[in-house]
Structure formats: structure tokens, C-alpha cells
Amino acid sequence: MPNSSTPTAISAPGKVLLAGGYLVLDRNYTALVFGLSARINVIAQKIETSEGVQLSEIVVISPQFLESQWRYGYHLAAAEGGFKVTQLHVGQTINQNPFVETALSYALTYISYSAHHLPTHTITASQLTILADNDYYSQSDSSQPGDKKIPNRFAKFPTNLKDAHKTGLGSSAALVTALTAALLSHYLPPTVFDINTLHGKRTLHNLAQAAHCAAQGKIGSGFDVAAAVYGSCRYRRFSPSILVSLPEPGAPGFAPALLKLVDDKEGKIWDVEIEKEGVRLPPGVTLRMCDVDCGTQTVGMVKQALAWRAAQPEKAGKLWDSLQERNVALGNVLAEGNTEQIVSAVSAIRELIRAMGTESGTPIEPEAQTALLDALAEVEGVYNGVVPGAGGFDAVALLVKDDEGTEGRVKECVRNWGEERGGRVRLLGVKGEMEGVRREELGSYEGWLA
Ligand SMILES: Nc1ncnc2c1ncn2[C@@H]1O[C@H](COP(=O)(O)OP(=O)(O)OP(=O)(O)O)[C@@H](O)[C@H]1O
Numbered sequence: 001m002p003n004s005s006t007p008t009a010i011s012a013p014g015k016v017l018l019a020g021g022y023l024v025l026d027r028n029y030t031a032l033v034f035g036l037s038a039r040i041n042v043i044a045q046k047i048e049t050s051e052g053v054q055l056s057e058i059v060v061i062s063p064q065f066l067e068s069q070w071r072y073g074y075h076l077a078a079a080e081g082g083f084k085v086t087q088l089h090v091g092q093t094i095n096q097n098p099f100v101e102t103a104l105s106y107a108l109t110y111i112s113y114s115a116h117h118l119p120t121h122t123i124t125a126s127q128l129t130i131l132a133d134n135d136y137y138s139q140s141d142s143s144q145p146g147d148k149k150i151p152n153r154f155a156k157f158p159t160n161l162k163d164a165h166k167t168g169l170g171s172s173a174a175l176v177t178a179l180t181a182a183l184l185s186h187y188l189p190p191t192v193f194d195i196n197t198l199h200g201k202r203t204l205h206n207l208a209q210a211a212h213c214a215a216q217g218k219i220g221s222g223f224d225v226a227a228a229v230y231g232s233c234r235y236r237r238f239s240p241s242i243l244v245s246l247p248e249p250g251a252p253g254f255a256p257a258l259l260k261l262v263d264d265k266e267g268k269i270w271d272v273e274i275e276k277e278g279v280r281l282p283p284g285v286t287l288r289m290c291d292v293d294c295g296t297q298t299v300g301m302v303k304q305a306l307a308w309r310a311a312q313p314e315k316a317g318k319l320w321d322s323l324q325e326r327n328v329a330l331g332n333v334l335a336e337g338n339t340e341q342i343v344s345a346v347s348a349i350r351e352l353i354r355a356m357g358t359e360s361g362t363p364i365e366p367e368a369q370t371a372l373l374d375a376l377a378e379v380e381g382v383y384n385g386v387v388p389g390a391g392g393f394d395a396v397a398l399l400v401k402d403d404e405g406t407e408g409r410v411k412e413c414v415r416n417w418g419e420e421r422g423g424r425v426r427l428l429g430v431k432g433e434m435e436g437v438r439r440e441e442l443g444s445y446e447g448w449l450a
């Protein structure tokens with residue numbers, strides 16, 4: 001057993017799907033995904049109880065937001081149903097967080113049934129503190145122009161989590177990944193689980209994918225969880241059929257089914273492909289994001305685009321194939337450091353994304369975002385940009401020269417843009433980053449841990 005009285009801190013990065021939105025839902029195509037410097041941090045620590053008192057409780061807090069505390073009791077369900085968690089009242093209210101709740105029951109089940117069969121009483125009471133870098137939400141003013149304050153890495157938001165405006169950096173995938181890794185590292189000895197090994201990362205990936213899909217209530221491509229675990233990568237999805245027959249936590253047989261799925265002993269279950277080799281940005285080039293402060297509900301857009309593809313298989317098939325070629329070409333341009341070809345490689349992709357949008361009646365690159373991207377592409381030092389992922393009004397991604405002059409010009413461009421058009425466009429502090437999940441030193445969280 002690790003010394004579970006020492007807190008364990010883990011962080012996982014956010015994501016940007018630079019190329020391959022929609023296509024990546026189909027295993028015939030791949031996506032180019034970048035991890036981001038904005039991370040979700042989770043710190044697991046033991047809850048001290050008076051001698052002789054044993055609590056079966058896990059408390060999860062997100063101290064940057066109002067009313068963001070979730071308390072859970074847990075017990076082993078009959079018929080190998082694994083760990084069932086039950087949310088407890090905090091004051092008068094029950095404020096649900098399906099991502100936290102599902103990640104807890106999946107991780108606790110894995111911990112207690114894994115190869116080394118920890119006796120269930122070793123799941124001692126613990127507190128998990130979630131700290132999210134500011135750029136996940138629009139309200140933060142940490143990167144306002146002219147801000148001379150020392151930026152506060154973890155802002156206090158004046159709202160509860162539900163009312164915070166997301167920027168679309170994949171908070172739920174980074175949260176489920178960091179929470180799962182923190183629990184596994186906290187309760188299991190490093191000989192059984194170590195996120196610094198390939199085996200540990202694979203275990204974490206499989207467990208976090210399963211929990212994230214269950215919490216979302218749908219099986220997406222999973223590129224966001226892959227980025228949270230592995231960082232920047234080329235991604236080919238897993239077959240969705242892998243997850244469809246998994247029982248719910250607490251239902252008979254959940255525990256052995258989860259273990260079989262996660263451990264995948266013969267390597268025959270997970271057909272996901274995650275390659276880090278050859279995924280990079282040219283030296284001196286970085287990826288930045290501009291938030292337009294009005295995130296998109298992507299579910300309807302995805303349904304509509306896929307409905308068009310089903311209705312027009314031939315036309316859509318050709319478009320999907322050409323777009324895949326262009327996406328791969330952009331990956332090559334970046335990997336080979338051909339900065340002079342970035343503008344045309346990205347423009348070629350945007351052209352087909354707009355065609356996909358027009359044909360299917362889905363605002364993947366809406367006109368307002370086209371105008372913003374075109375204006376930004378004129379700024380000296382900016383190569384080009386895309387509306388990433390499912391598109392719409394999530395933050396746009398830019399490929400830019402990594403220097404202060406360019407940063408200043410981009411800030412000025414978006415300030416003028418906002419003033420002229422009445423919107424609130426903002427260059428986020430976040431940058432593309434290669435690294436995935438990692439352990440953190442506790443010193444980074446001074447003032448936040450009780
Ligand atoms: N700081 C946090 N503390 C606790 N839970 C969080 C936190 N941030 C996100 N979550 C959980 O994740 C949910 C948001 O997930 P959702 O998938 O809607 O957004 P996202 O992953 O950030 O966006 P996108 O998929 O568009 O990139 C919240 O409702 C909450 O359950």
C-alpha cells in the first residue's frame with residue numbers, strides 16, 4: 001500500500017482537435033489532437049478521523065466555484081456489482097456531478113477488484129480537491145490585456161459550475177482522467193499502478209474512456225480522453241461496440257466485466273491507435289486559442305452532420321476522404337517544419353469544413369468565425385486558424401509565431417474586433433503542449449488544500 005496519508009496530486013491536460021472533427025467518429029479516419037497547457041488538477045488526501053471511527057465517505061470539492069462540494073458514501077454491491085456510490089446531502093441540496101460520480105464508482109471498483117484484490121476496508125475515506133486552470137471557463141480575467149496583477153493560476157469564480165461559461169477545452173475528459181489517476185495512485189501501490197509507465201497509462205486510458213462515455217451517456221470518439229492521458233497525438237478511435245455491453249455500476253457482473261475490459265490481458269479488445277511519433281509543431285510555432293465567450297451545444301450539430309452523411313453517402317464519402325488527405329497533409333507540414341506551407345494547408349482544410357457545413361446545414365465554421373479567422377490570419381506572425389472539433393462558437397485555434405510581438409498584435413486585433421462588433425473576444429493564455437497526464441508537486445496548490 002502506498003502511504004495514503006501523503007496527498008497525491010495529478011494533472012491532465014485539455015485538448016484541441018486541430019484536424020479531424022466528425023471524421024474521427026469513424027475508425028476509417030484519424031484526427032490530429034493537441035494537448036493544452038490548461039490542466040485539471042486533482043489532489044487526493046486522506047480524511048483524518050478520530051481513533052476508532054471509520055468513515056466510508058469520499059468528499060469531492062471544486063473550491064473555485066460556489067456550491068461545488070459533492071459527498072458520496074460507497075458500498076460493495078451484491079453479485080459482483082462493484083462499488084456503488086451514493087450521493088449524500090450537503091446542507092439542503094443535492095447538486096449532481098455525473099462525471100465525478102461515475103469516475104468514482106469505476107475507479108473504486110477497479111481498485112478493489114484489480115489483480116491484487118485489495119481488501120475493501122483499505123478504501124479509506126478521502127477528500128479529492130479539483131483545481132482547473134483558468135482558461136477552461138470564459139469569466140476569468142487572467143489574460144485581459146493590460147492586466148498588471150500577478151495572474152492567479154486558479155481563479156475564484158463568482159458562480160457555481162453550472163453557470164460558468166465553458167471555452168470548450170475538454171474539462172470533463174481531463175477531470176475524469178485526473179480523478180481516476182489520482183484515485184488509482186492514492187490507493188494502489190506503484191508496483192500495481194504507476195502513471196509513468198506505458199502499462200499504467202494504458203490502464204488509465206481504458207478506465208477513463210469507459211467512465212467518461214458512461215457519464216456522458218454516449219460513446220463519442222474519445223479523442224479528448226486520449227489527449228488527457230497521452231497529450232498531443234494522432235488518434236484513431238476504438239470500436240464503440242467495446243463499451244456497449246458493460247453493465248452499470250452496482251448491476252450484477254459489473255466488476256469482472258470492467259476488469260476484463262480495462263486490463264485487456266490478451267490485447268484483443270482495445271483497437272484504439274494513439275501515436276505520438278511525428279506529432280509536433282515546427283520550432284518557433286505555437287498553438288493559441290481565442291475565446292468568443294459563447295460555447296456551442298455540439299450534440300445537435302453532430303447529429304445533423306452525420307444525418308447528411310447517411311443520406312448522401314457518396315458525396316459525403318468523397319468529402320470525408322479528401323478532408324482526411326488534407327488533415328494528414330497538415331500533420332506532415334507541421335512535423336516537417338514547413339512553416340511556409342501552413343497557411344495553404346490550413347486553408348485547404350477550412351475550405352472543405354465549410355463545404356461540410358453548407359451541405360449538411362450545420363454551422364461548423366459559422367460566418368462570424370470565418371470573418372474572425374480571416375482577420376486574425378492577416379495579423380503579422382499568425383499563420384492561420386480553425387474552428388476546432390465540432391466547430392460552432394467554441395474558442396478558435398491559431399497557429400502563430402511564438403513571440404511577444406505576435407501575441408501583442410493578436411491581442412490588439414481581438415480587442416478591436418470586440419469593440420467594432422460588440423462581442424467579447426479574448427486571447428487565452430493557453431498554449432499547445434505535448435505532455436499528457438502527470439504527477440505534480442503539492443507546492444503548486446498552496447492555499448487551496450485544507
Ligand atoms: N472544475 C470542475 N469541477 C468539477 N466538475 C467539473 C469541473 N469542470 C468540469 N466539470 C464537469 O464536467 C462537466 C462539463 O463537461 P462537458 O463535457 O459539458 O464540457 P467540456 O468537456 O469542458 O467541453 P467540450 O467537450 O465542449 O470540450 C461539468 O458539468 C462537470 O460535471
Ligand SMILES: C[C@@](O)(CCOP(=O)(O)O)CC(=O)O
Nearest residue numbers: 021022220221222389390391
Ligand atoms: C464532432 C467530434 O468529432 C468532435 C467534437 O469535438 P469538440 O468537443 O467540439 O472539441 C465528436 C467526437 O469526436 O466525439
